[in-house]
Amino acid sequence: MSNRPDGITPSQTVGPYFKYGLTPNGEYEWNDAFSNNLLTPDTSGERIRVEGKVYDGDGAVIPDCMLEIWQADSQGRFSDPQDKRALPNSSFKGFGRCGTDKSGAYSFDTIKPGVVPDADGKPQAPHILLAVFARGMLLHLYTRIYFDDETANAADSTLALVPADRRATLIAKKTGGNAYTFDVHLQGDNETVFFDV
């Protein structure tokens, strides 16, 4: 006998009204469970900002979008006991959440992640996982943020799965200082590559 359920609970859209519950950010009285600033005073590593805008199939900005990121610390370790290599050397948690503003813009203050092994144990290029939620999206989308100043991109096993002419959609561009730009296009000619995970 098994108490295994018949299947998972289906996804439904976050809808247009999630802001006061999930990303109030001072605009509503409710406190935020998460923020877009992953940095803590003891976080080691290269401090970076990842910022961009989210666009729909008409090229219009999406002001009611929520983005969540998940990443390793600068040594490539995840703040999760399931990562048996984890080092309790930092209060860096690796998870962030940000709602887009009226101009469709988001930003995260974080660190450049370290190297994480792929499914075969080979090193992956530094990357951040990104989940995208919005009204009109019945199921969120997963993508990855890579960095244009990393030579390791050339040997990354996940980037290698992506047609060469679409790879650029996954690579954040350094824009000066410690800032990188990563726009998300849900649809259209520049449609971002999303992964079936």
Added chain:
Amino acid sequence: MTLIYPVASNRIHPARLSPAYRSAIKRSPQKPLIPMRHTLSELTGPVYGHETVRANDNDLTIQAKGEPLGERIIVHGHVRDEDGRGVPNTLVELWQANACGRYIHVVDQHPAPLDPNFTGAGRTQSDDRGYYKFITIKPGAYPWGNHHNAWRPAHIHFSVFGHSFVSRLVTQMYFPGDPLFPFDPIFNSVTDEKARARMISSFDLENTKPEWALCYRFDIVLRGRNATPMETK
């Protein structure tokens, strides 16, 4: 124990482009998603967030000075994975309209009254076996602009994490017997009838509190299987 997340489990989710839901038309990708093998990045996930939960954040009826209007209800359930294992100490976030079907969000201009004693936001963490509980007000149905005479069935939005970043789920809990079910493109974007039924809470007489509140049960099943199950076929 190592968990795996078979992509096949995602089949019951809505198609991203469900044309009856108009907002999906320009917000769904047209190019195929790229299959990939899960790495440690996908197989781990945030195991925190619950430390932000304050006492009474799971009771939406006592957040203001006065009591909100509407039908007080208890909503509780079990967060578990595909093997039926409870997901302990995981953050459960919820948001909803008030009893009149109005959200406090500034964009919602549905001509129904706001309730000064109700925000509609709550959060809690599952206990050490995966159970959670909220006290709230039964939300009202509300109109929306998707098509002529479009009304959303009463629902409560839920956001949960589970064991990894790929077990993340945002869904909506519905109430049994809602007459609006056949007409709602969001509810019906889930085409499998059994899967749709998993979004509908069940009336829970046993846990209804006499003289106080009706109870609904809503179990949430997230991705995640033991890679080396003990049970044999």
